[in-house]
Amino acid sequence: MDKAERSEGKRLEIVKRAFDQFYDGGFHATGVDTILAETGISKRTLYKYFPSKDDLIEAVLDYYGAWIVGELFDPVASLSATPREQILAFFDVRRARMQKVPNRGCLGIKASQEFVGKHAGIMAHGKQVTLRVESVFVELCERAGFTRPAELGKQLNLLFQGAMLLSLVYGDSSPFGSAKDAVVALLDAQRDGASLEA
Amino acid sequence: MDKAERSEGKRLEIVKRAFDQFYDGGFHATGVDTILAETGISKRTLYKYFPSKDDLIEAVLDYYGAWIVGELFDPVASLSATPREQILAFFDVRRARMQKVPNRGCLGIKASQEFVGKHAGIMAHGKQVTLRVESVFVELCERAGFTRPAELGKQLNLLFQGAMLLSLVYGDSSPFGSAKDAVVALLDAQRDGASLEA
DNA sequence: CCAAAAGTAAACAGATCTGTTTACTCGTCG
């Protein structure tokens, strides 16, 4: 392990731990002392890699954005089913997951909610997280051969993010059921459009 | 104005001001000093009516929940159009509104995001806000005579809340356009169901 | 083996937060 790797290892360790704490506790409510507690990492090291807590938050959002795409879509990508079945399976998998581990929503949206009108940099990084996820929905719709994949992908993202939030608010996974029913109707509507054009 | 009225007037004044500040700045990021600044209200009075900041937050959520229903649905209820047109107009009105004033999302969802896993009382009040809005969507679908109004109403709420959040994240009203397109498809699908039953 | 780099631990500064207390003002009602 050379120097650069070691340093980056420490930096990554901080980001991962900060992610856990921010995700569970929120950004404003989680202090840097809480992040470092029981880790053996000193505050000085944190402020060496990140000039301020806001910089750390932006790094955590970048880390989360890169991680969440695989976390969301790998389980259905390896499903070897038709694209339509993969999209429907996506909502089932999400629903099942949130019944096992408590749902805290999307960290990008959480950040945007907490910093809207107050910190443009963090807003930009939060936006990137959501755009990444949206773009994968659109790609999935393209590969599935739907007419107007950009619009359909955005609508799937809308239903997914809405279901995430409402299931958090309700403390119950049923919004994913409503979302899936809506997705079925939307996919059927697009298929009708395709057959009309064919 | 008798004694009780005057007191309740003061209480309401605090709640209204707190709503403005919380809505714009978030719950954790807004201190009670900020709420009282430039109002001439003293901290002692605030803590007379509300034993703690958390109690104030719950009162603000109740106030918001009662207010937001009219704010959202009165503009379309007075439209004297078919229920289908009213539902579509709802999304147009919301889009137009957020182009005028900066969108901060739903306060109930904001509260749930900030206090999930940490304060059950606030979570319950936040949930009530969202349930109120959802129930009006369902009522609207019932009056419109759709088959399965409960499911459709929940889906409309899902699309609305998703569009609110994403338009906040993106800083742009286009998610309301995607949501409206999805709503058109969903309403058409339900109408097909209705005509099949007729 | 030794010097530089990297890290821990802990005190510290200064700001800010919730909530309490003290002292004063003012309008109302008997």
Place this chain on the structure above:
DNA sequence: CGACGAGTAAACAGATCTGTTTACTTTTGG
């Protein structure tokens, strides 16, 4: 008039927050 209820203003207590500094330890490369 006089007492009381409601309110303002401001100091205060104690906790917590971000960020800095000082002193010491560990690791690593030549």
